[in-house]
Amino acid sequence: MDLQFIFELVGTYFFAVSGALAVHDREHDVFGAGFTGFITAIGGGTLRDVLLDSYPLVWIADVSYLYAIFAGILTAILFFKIMSKLRKTLFLFDTLGIALFSVLGAEKALSLGMRPEIAAMMGMFSAVMGGVIRDMLCNATPILLKKEIYATACLSGAILVIVLQNLGVERNTNLIISFLLVVTIRLVAVRFKLSLPQLDWKK
Amino acid sequence: MDLQFIFELVGTYFFAVSGALAVHDREHDVFGAGFTGFITAIGGGTLRDVLLDSYPLVWIADVSYLYAIFAGILTAILFFKIMSKLRKTLFLFDTLGIALFSVLGAEKALSLGMRPEIAAMMGMFSAVMGGVIRDMLCNATPILLKKEIYATACLSGAILVIVLQNLGVERNTNLIISFLLVVTIRLVAVRFKLSLPQLDWKK
Amino acid sequence: MDLQFIFELVGTYFFAVSGALAVHDREHDVFGAGFTGFITAIGGGTLRDVLLDSYPLVWIADVSYLYAIFAGILTAILFFKIMSKLRKTLFLFDTLGIALFSVLGAEKALSLGMRPEIAAMMGMFSAVMGGVIRDMLCNATPILLKKEIYATACLSGAILVIVLQNLGVERNTNLIISFLLVVTIRLVAVRFKLSLPQLDWKK
Numbered sequence: 212m213d214l215q216f217i218f219e220l221v222g223t224y225f226f227a228v229s230g231a232l233a234v235h236d237r238e239h240d241v242f243g244a245g246f247t248g249f250i251t252a253i254g255g256g257t258l259r260d261v262l263l264d265s266y267p268l269v270w271i272a273d274v275s276y277l278y279a280i281f282a283g284i285l286t287a288i289l290f291f292k293i294m295s296k297l298r299k300t301l302f303l304f305d306t307l308g309i310a311l312f313s314v315l316g317a318e319k320a321l322s323l324g325m326r327p328e329i330a331a332m333m334g335m336f337s338a339v340m341g342g343v344i345r346d347m348l349c350n351a352t353p354i355l356l357k358k359e360i361y362a363t364a365c366l367s368g369a370i371l372v373i374v375l376q377n378l379g380v381e382r383n384t385n386l387i388i389s390f391l392l393v394v395t396i397r398l399v400a401v402r403f404k405l406s407l408p409q410l411d412w413k414k
Numbered sequence: 415m416d417l418q419f420i421f422e423l424v425g426t427y428f429f430a431v432s433g434a435l436a437v438h439d440r441e442h443d444v445f446g447a448g449f450t451g452f453i454t455a456i457g458g459g460t461l462r463d464v465l466l467d468s469y470p471l472v473w474i475a476d477v478s479y480l481y482a483i484f485a486g487i488l489t490a491i492l493f494f495k496i497m498s499k500l501r502k503t504l505f506l507f508d509t510l511g512i513a514l515f516s517v518l519g520a521e522k523a524l525s526l527g528m529r530p531e532i533a534a535m536m537g538m539f540s541a542v543m544g545g546v547i548r549d550m551l552c553n554a555t556p557i558l559l560k561k562e563i564y565a566t567a568c569l570s571g572a573i574l575v576i577v578l579q580n581l582g583v584e585r586n587t588n589l590i591i592s593f594l595l596v597v598t599i600r601l602v603a604v605r606f607k608l609s610l611p612q613l614d615w616k617k
Numbered sequence: 618m619d620l621q622f623i624f625e626l627v628g629t630y631f632f633a634v635s636g637a638l639a640v641h642d643r644e645h646d647v648f649g650a651g652f653t654g655f656i657t658a659i660g661g662g663t664l665r666d667v668l669l670d671s672y673p674l675v676w677i678a679d680v681s682y683l684y685a686i687f688a689g690i691l692t693a694i695l696f697f698k699i700m701s702k703l704r705k706t707l708f709l710f711d712t713l714g715i716a717l718f719s720v721l722g723a724e725k726a727l728s729l730g731m732r733p734e735i736a737a738m739m740g741m742f743s744a745v746m747g748g749v750i751r752d753m754l755c756n757a758t759p760i761l762l763k764k765e766i767y768a769t770a771c772l773s774g775a776i777l778v779i780v781l782q783n784l785g786v787e788r789n790t791n792l793i794i795s796f797l798l799v800v801t802i803r804l805v806a807v808r809f810k811l812s813l814p815q816l817d818w819k820k
Contacts, residue, residue, distance in 0.1 A: 240610035242566050257465065262663065264672040266467040271532055329677050347550050347753050363648050407646035443813035445769050460668065469670040474735055550753050 214383050215315060218390075219269070220279045222311030226252040227283025229304040230345050232294055241288055247345055248284040252276075254341030259316055259333050263323055302401070309338040309365050310393035314386050317369035318376075327373045334369025335362055338393075360400035360407060368393035417586050418518060421593075422472070423482045425514030429455040430486025432507040433548050435497055444491055450548055451487040455479075457544030462519050462536045466526055505604070512541040512568050513596035517589050520572035521579075530576045537572025538565055541596075563603035563610060571596035620789050621721060624796075625675070626685045628717030633658040633689025635710040636751050638700055647694055653751055654690040658682075660747030665722050665739050669729055708807070715744040715771050716799035720792050723775035724782075733779045740775025741768055744799075766806035766813060774799035 230251025231244040253270050260268050270276035287294065294300045316337025320330035339362045368389045375385040399405065433454025434447040456473050463471050473479035490497065497503045519540025523533035542565045571592045578588040602608065636657025637650040659676050666674050676682035693700065700706045722743025726736035745768045774795045781791040805811065 242563075242610050246565065261464060261667060262674060262677065268465060271465065271528070274529060274531060277531055277535075325677070326680060328680060328683055332683075343754065347756075348546065350550075350553065350756065360648075362652060407648050445766075445813050449768060464667060471668060474668065474731070477732055477734060480734055480738075551749065553753075553756065 214386065215318070218311050218386065219315055220275060222308050222315065223252050223270075223276050223279040224283040224286075225304045225308035225311070226255075226341055227280040228287045228294075229301055229308060230341070231284045231287030232291070232301045232304075233345055233349065244288060245284045247348060248287060249280055250348060251341045251345040252280045252283065254344040255312055255337040255339065256316070256341075258340045258344075259320070259337045262336070263320060263325070263333065265319075265323060305342070306394055306397050309342075309361075310368060310390045310397070312338040312341075313365040313368040313393050314372050314389040317372040317389075318382075318386065321373060321376060330373055331366060331369045334372065335365045338362075338365040338369075360396060360405055363407065364393050364396035364400065367396055417589065418521070421514050421589065422518055423478060425511050425518065426455050426473075426479050426482040427486040427489075428507045428511035428514070429458075429544055430483040431490045431497075432504055432511060433544070434487045434490030435494070435504045435507075436548055436552065447491060448487045450551060451490060452483055453551060454544045454548040455483045455486065457547040458515055458540040458542065459519070459544075461543045461547075462523070462540045465539070466523060466528070466536065468522075468526060508545070509597055509600050512545075512564075513571060513593045513600070515541040515544075516568040516571040516596050517575050517592040520575040520592075521585075521589065524576060524579060533576055534569060534572045537575065538568045541565075541568040541572075563599060563608055566610065567596050567599035567603065570599055620792065621724070624717050624792065625721055626681060628714050628721065629658050629676075629682050629685045630689040630692075631710045631714035631717070632661075632747055633686040634693045634700075635707055635714060636747070637690045637693035638697070638707045638710075639751055639755065650694060651690045653754060654693060655686055656754060657747045657751040658686045658689065660750040661718055661743040661745065662722070662747075664746045664750075665726070665743045668742070669726060669731070669739065671725075671729060711748070712800055712803050715748075715767075716774060716796045716803070718744040718747075719771040719774040719799050720778050720795040723778040723795075724788075724792065727779060727782060736779055737772060737775045740778065741771045744768075744771040744775075766802060766811055769813065770799050770802035770806065773802055 227248040229248075231248030233247055233251070253268075253276075257268055257270070260266070270280075313334045315334075317330050317334025319337075320333035321327075325333065371389040371392050372385060375388065376382075380388075430451040432451075434451030436450055436454070456471075456479075460471055460473070463469070473483075516537045518537075520533050520537025522540075523536035524530075528536065574592040574595050575588060578591065579585075583591075633654040635654075637654030639653055639657070659674075659682075663674055663676070666672070676686075719740045721740075723736045723740025725743075726739035727733075731739065777795040777798050778791060781794065782788075786794075
């Protein structure tokens with residue numbers, strides 16, 4: 212069975228959990244949680260595929276994605292009380308999700324014949340845009356506009372996929388190494404509260 | 415003349431009115447009202463068609479939709495003082511609009527050969543996403559994330575369309591019954607303040 | 618070299634600067650500024666092309682646009698302190714950007730065989746939707762929903778492109794005249810604080 216397919220299903224599941232849990236502080240009902248989970252899970256990949264004119268969309272072509280999302284939403288709703296106490300859970304699921312989608316998004320764009328600059332950007336988009344749309348939906352400031360190194364980690368992983376592919380590294384090895392790079396950058400950034408300089412830092 | 419075509423024009427008109435009236439409490443000018451009406455009217459159907467790669471978009475292929483929207487916006491602007499006093503007007507127009515688009519969206523996805531799960535989701539998307547985009551545009555918390563049973567009503571109607579079609583029910587009968595289901599669920603939910611459980615209800 | 622191509626690159630650059638500068642009051646880091654600049658620059662044109670099913674997207678087909686965007690973002694970051702003091706800079710860059718995209722967007726839609734009503738709307742969308750998405754992203758009320766005559770100026774320019782083309786006016790002359798119309802309307806509107814009537818003005 213293809214590693215990419217398993218990765219995508221697992222990433223989709225992680226994103227659905229993180230999206231459904233994101234409603235935590237707000238007055239949403241269970242349907243709102245499901246809706247937010249769904250949008251978070253499909254948002255990034257869908258935007259990437261619409262931009263690249265790559266149809267049918269993966270979750271429309273293969274119903275497995277829908278069931279991965281339903282499983283994620285159900286997990287979030289059933290274990291909501293436990294998960295919402297563990298503040299790190301949401302963070303962890305989100306980190307695994309963005310790492311998976313960064314490398315898969317970049318690889319997909321390359322396989323569609325895109326230039327490296329576009330492929331790197333598409334990797335990052337696949338990873339972060341689901342969360343950006345989720346935050347716009349919930350009327351919150353997007354996480355990537357204010358947090359510790361986030362989209363930059365995704366961009367780094369996407370670039371590494373492209374570099375390693377050009378160096379002839381075997382595909383599955385490439386995906387795993389690049390995946391680990393994103394996770395590592397993100398964990399280190401959060402652990403040591405690293406962030407990029409702000410534009411008005413000299414004021 | 416096709417029932418679906420008339421339904422779509424009427425639904426588009428309802429959505430344009432409801433979108434233009436939604437600026438009520440805000441500092442928008444007449445153009446902003448028109449813009450919001452326009453986005454509300456085309457948003458759901460456009461998103462559905464972009465996701466399904468169904469081009470040209472209906473309102474681009476047939477200019478009748480644009481004129482239905484202009485009529486709706488004009489109605490809202492001309493009768494603004496009266497309509498904004500009747501708090502139920504916006505609710506009523508919105509209800510009729512989502513009911514129409516739920517059934518038509520589901521049917522369109524089926525006719526494009528989509529699986530039932532996807533068709534049900536597309537029916538719901540057609541109905542609620544125009545309003546979701548409207549709320550994101552106006553920087554308000556999306557109605558479907560906090561209100562009484564809303565998107566659930568749309569989803570129910572979309573599912574009924576699919577079930578009845580599989581049972582061989584005649585098309586126009588199917589559309590009307592499913593339309594009435596959405597309207598009924600929504601009216602009953604608002605009348606008796608029914609809502610789905612919230613995720614943090616046990617706190 | 619084609620006037621349209623130069624115009625598009627310059628407009629893209631202007632939009633990237635204005636988008637990156639838009640983060641001024643907020644807590645974004647340099648990456649957030651770049652991301653916002655990028656979305657602002659590609660948003661309107663991308664939405665237009667997705668709606669018209671015109672693929673590949675211009676910035677994906679020709680990498681020059683990406684570099685125009687990078688140049689704009691770099692300009693904004695390097696000269697941030699100076700530019701943010703000049704409150705008129707953002708306004709000026711935004712005005713030039715919307716004027717360029719209004720006329721180019723309308724012309725592109727016409728060249729794709731669209732009806733005049735659709736072409737006018739696409740011109741306006743190309744111009745304003747990048748900024749609308751930027752504002753939704755930053756969680757601010759969209760500029761076009763509350764400011765002095767803004768999208769109306771874009772719509773006027775887009776309509777003029779169509780009228781002049783039907784009158785047989787030479788293409789480059791047409792583009793320049795229509796461009797100047799948008800700039801003029803916007804400058805006059807801001808200078809004399811002109812705005813369209815608000816819906817609740819009689820209250």
